[in-house]
Amino acid sequence: MQSVSESLTFTIPLGLKCRTQAEKFSRKHSNPDKRQQVYANTLAVTVVKFYLHCIGWETEWEASLSYNPLMQGLMDVADLQVKDLGKLECRPVLASSQTVFIPPEVYENRIGYIAVQLDESLKTATILGFVRRVTNNGEIFLSDLESLENLVSYLHQIKQSEVLKKGVSLNQWFENLFENSWMALEELFSNINDKKFALRSISSKREGNVARAKIIDLGLQVGNQSVVLLMAIAPYSKDQVEILVQLHPLEGKTYLPSNLRLNLLSELGENMQEVVSRSNDNFIQLKRFRGYSGEGFNIQVSNGDFTIKEAFFI
Incomplete structure (x- = not known):
């Protein structure tokens, strides 16, 4: 772990717009200590918001608790929603401090905690680094902060994990972006011109078919056999x-x-289609179906006690 003095930091002046926003929020509170807390928290959030914008990440401050005067009054909160990822907590640090304190009310529902050092005049701020989780009862030594050099890769890791949770993004296939397990047909089949694939006519409306395939291990219950799940997509309308x-x-x-079952399930698990293989089937397929952008579905392969399910979204 690098020390703060050796790590990448980010320093910016606290301009009029930034200080005006902090003043606007602080005026909504009558208690002097709360006003000071909200002022410092707002400065920290605006600095992190600016930094994330500089490195290409969208934020949604209006969807954060720190933007809500009621929540500001109830909590010591300085969160910033990163679009589609989660909340970063942006904690202000005084210039003389060697630690950053994380309030108990923000221990959960955060993807990380960023320390923002404010100079004594409150005219300059420096992002010192971040931590991924809270330890030591909320007190974190500045020397234990992770460098900003690692923040971008960390955010990308979270983004990838969120994509995996949601499922395979089919729209990305149109941009030639594929998950590693989904391979070109040529990698798995020597004769993709065989009639059984019937991919050219998938859509009667438009061209632009994309097809990928994935090996499915059926496990011990089906004699350690493997099969290939093939997915082909094409634009149908806008x-x-x-x-x-x-x-x-x-x-x-x-x-x-x-007796191998291939099912189309809704996002909620409702069975929409099913086809079962017979002893002389050299392939089976579901009836073609259509989905709108943003919709999700599941494809399930099963045989007796064996079940594997793959999630997709459009």
Whole structure:
């Protein structure tokens, strides 16, 4: 861990706009101590907001507790919502302090804590670094802060984990952005011109088909076999995508295992479609379906006690 003196920091002047916003919020509170607290917290938030904008991250301050005068009065809060990621807590630090204090009320629902040092004149602020979680009863030594050099990669890690939680983004496929487990058909099939794929006619409205495939390990319950889940998409209208889902045996195998179920489920788990393989099926597929941008669904493959489910969103 680098010390603060060796780490990347970010210093900016606290301009009129920044100080005016802090004054505006502080005036809503009659208690002098609370006014001072809100003033310092607001300065810290505006500095972090500016910094994140500089490095390409969108924020939603209006959706944060620190923007709400009622919550300012009830809590010692300096949160800043980072769009689609979560909240960063922006804690002000006096120039003479060696630690940053994290109030108990902000221990949870934060993706990180950023220390912002304010000079004595409150005309300059320096972002010293951050921590990912709270330890030591909320008191963090400035020498233990993680460098800002690591903040961008940390935010990207969170973004990726949120994408994985939500599922596979099909719209990204149109931009040739694919998850590592989803491979080009040529990597898994030697003859993708076979009639069974029927991908060229997925959409009668527009061209622009994209198809990828993923190996599904069926596990011990199905004799350690694997199959290939194939997903093909095409634009149908401005807001709709047409989707084709197939299940194939691995290259070198002629038929799928029998009684293998392929299901389309809604986001809430409602069964929308089902097809079951027979002993002589060399592939099975769901009826083509369409979805609107922002919608999600699940594809499930099962056989007896074995079930695997993959989440997708458009």
